[in-house]
Amino acid sequence: MKEIIKINLDNEMDLILAHKRCMKIAEMCGMPSSFQTRFSTAVSEVARCAIAKGKDSLLVLGINIVKVTKKEIVAIIIDAEDLKTCSPEAFNYASKISGQIEYKYFKNQSTTRISQPVLSPGLLSEAKIKGFIDYFKFEPPLSPYDEIRKKNIELIALSEKLTESENKYKQLANTIPVLICVMNERSNVLLVNESLEHYLELPLLIFDRKSLNNFVHPDDIDGLLEGWNRAKKNRIDYIGEARIKNKSNYIWHLVSITPNKTEDGSFNSWLVYFVDINAQKMIVETLKDNTELKAIQRELEGANSKLRFKNKELEQFAYIASHDLQEPLRKIMIMLSRAGEHLSEDEKKKYYFDRITLAAGRLSNLITDVLNYSRIENKEQYFAEVDLNEVISEVLNDLSLVIEEKNAVINVSLMPKVLGLDTQLRQLFYNLINNALKFNAGQPIVKVSFGDVPADDNLVTAVENYEVISIADNGIGMDNKYSDRIFDMFQRLHERDQYGGNGIGLALCRRIIENHNGMINFSSKPGEGTIFWIYLPKKNFKV
Incomplete structure (x- = not known):
């Protein structure tokens, strides 16, 4: 139970206050006036007994959430005396008014529990319940005279409110998208709500075969009439399905026929509900004959399996090709070096030795990058705790x-520990910090920060589940229009003679981030530097 307010029951002033609080809570929960008065009066009767004959009496008012569709107002009166023994008349009267009262006396303490179901539990949210608590916390105190005067006004207007409540319920029955009618034992229709009236477009006066022929599918009439006769004979509910005609179409409806009891328990009428279930029926029928969809699903699963196998083959090919290409290229570079030892500078220029050597070096770097990219695979590796402070320290040592x-000026804040692969994370930060140093026309200033979150980044919906790390520089920057390209393989935004590289570094970074179930983004402007944002899952967050 969520406690709303406590009231010590010491004197008559507290009794007035208890009555007022009960009425207010019931009102705030959307209770009709009659329910408010019944609940408050039942609580007041027991509270009066506690004040007169009890000891250390306490009233607790709250909301009990049984489940999402069932909530109730609860009043609990705790006393050191056996109140029911002291005043059985008060408890009998409270039971008669409320009908939902429980009492127990154990270890010199009596507990009286009075409850009242909330009619619209779906409207009573957690936020609204919290609002109740705040309301009573800051509500100004009331004088006894003012309290009694208000109660007298409420009692005088009770009959008017009951009439108004009845009109509201009638209005509700007319506006909800459920077809409703009321009929008597002789199948005469006493009342039809506007939804049913508009749906049928003709009057419904009697619930018999002749009338049902006008709007119920011929195949469903016998079952509906049999269910109605059985319910009428045995005084039980009937629930079935029937197709109801709407203009030229028949729509599946769930049909409920329920006996309507009076206060003394006798039957005076029957409630009939028609609820549209056509969409559910169509789904059920579709699932029954869904063999084609299942076949397509199996085909897709087979295709995915083949695709995973092909990807594995491609990764192996990239690794083998890169590895096998390195050896002959290494021999070519050695031969070039030895051949160049016996040539003059003019002869080297004549035979393009410098260009050949540079081209061979670029090819070697390219093969190394492709080889590194093909190695970024984590399916057969196990994540462990990695201290990013140690990782960045080692990276800065490599780039010293x-x-x-x-x-260059490098500023690094205290970094978190994450679950990951140490080697890959070292590669990630090496590439990003190295880029910050490389793509800079002046003195590089690089800031590696933890905990800052970009205000306009919609990449992550639940950012609290991620460790956010940024790497900012004052370099040459780039246009945000390249945001879809910079993480692709072999993408370069500058000429090779301006800045080196093969356009694989950021593709490598993205693949490392994906292997760690994270995300990467950037913001940049030409001439104003670049900020890369890295999102790595927290250790206690499972993706």
């Missing part, structure tokens, strides 16, 4: 010569 040469 470049940092010293460019007089």
